[in-house]
């Protein structure tokens with residue numbers, strides 16, 4: 001339990017998730033790819049309108065599956081530095097090299113113009129991250145990818161329920177990776193999913209996901225036996241967690257609407273405070289799911305604001321220390337100063353609580369405390 005009066009996240013769990021978890025425990029061993037995982041896969045395919053959906057043990061596992069399926073040794077993948085370590089780890093573990101790219105100052109998403117400059121003969125893929133559940137500039141990114149014959153891997157860990165020009169995020173590129181981590185909009189504690197419309201990609205991914213065996217085909221009755229056919233990992237999701245994720249996906253529209261309502265009220269309260277606050281906004285053609293509600297303030301004020309908010313019982317936080325300026329980033333040859341927009345956003349961003357059921361009175365309290373600290 002969080003010790004904060006208003007935590008940063010709160011899973012939207014009810015009796016349905018509890019009942020489903022118990023049912024899954026009573027009906028099997030909890031291993032992956034039993035009936036609840038199959039139903040989760042079907043629900044994902046239908047709700048996202050994709051051909052293939054593989055539940056995974058985490059969003060990280062889905063990213064590793066994407067990279068292991070698409071990349072080979074010494075390929076380069078362009079990825080924002082303003083993201084979680086899982087993105088770069090997945091690229092490196094596949095034998096490839098992450099090439100860090102700067103972001104757009106307004107959306108905090110990968111900057112297509114900066115991206116294009118990083119392409120060379122070794123580039124094999126672009127990994128985009130839909131930060132906070134708001135779409136990257138996918139038209140520009142797909143154009144660049146097509147022109148240069150690159151894969152597009154969508155890290156949609158934040159983005160279930162969000163869309164771009166009416167297309168669901170995670171289904172626009174070659175593969176999409178979702179997270180059902182306990183902090184995400186759809187939460188099963190740990191969990192994730194890998195989706196694609198490409199049969200060839202799905203075929204290799206389902207083998208890698210099942211320890212390098214063709215067990216998935218065997219389970220579908222397509223083979224008499226299964227055996228080791230490729231290098232693989234154990235990336236499947238327990239049926240117990242699939243049961244919880246399935247109930248959550250059924251509530252996705254409700255979860256998204258509740259977040260949008262809370263975010264809209266938060267914006268209306270914060271707009272009145274101070275012109276120094278940079279507030280988040282929904283760009284044209286983008287339908288956001290408000291996974292994250294992040295404001296920006298001057299550098300000198302940022303840490304003080306977070307500290308004071310926390311003292312008032314509000315779990316505010318910084319978000320994403322850039323990968324390029326991390327200890328591991330240095331080992332890859334990067335240094336502070338390499339990606340100025342990323343560094344500016346990271347140094348000025350404050351994440352505020354956002355979850356379904358965040359009350360108007362709590363939002364009033366958050367706004368009043370911010371006003372008190374900043375004035």
Ligand SMILES: Cc1ncc(COP(=O)(O)O)c(C=O)c1O
Pocket residue numbers: 058059060061083084086087129155157158178179180181190191192
């Ligand atoms: C952008 C992004 N990608 C991937 C992940 C990893 O997801 P998971 O925690 O489910 O492994 C995270 C985690 O928060 C994330 O923020």
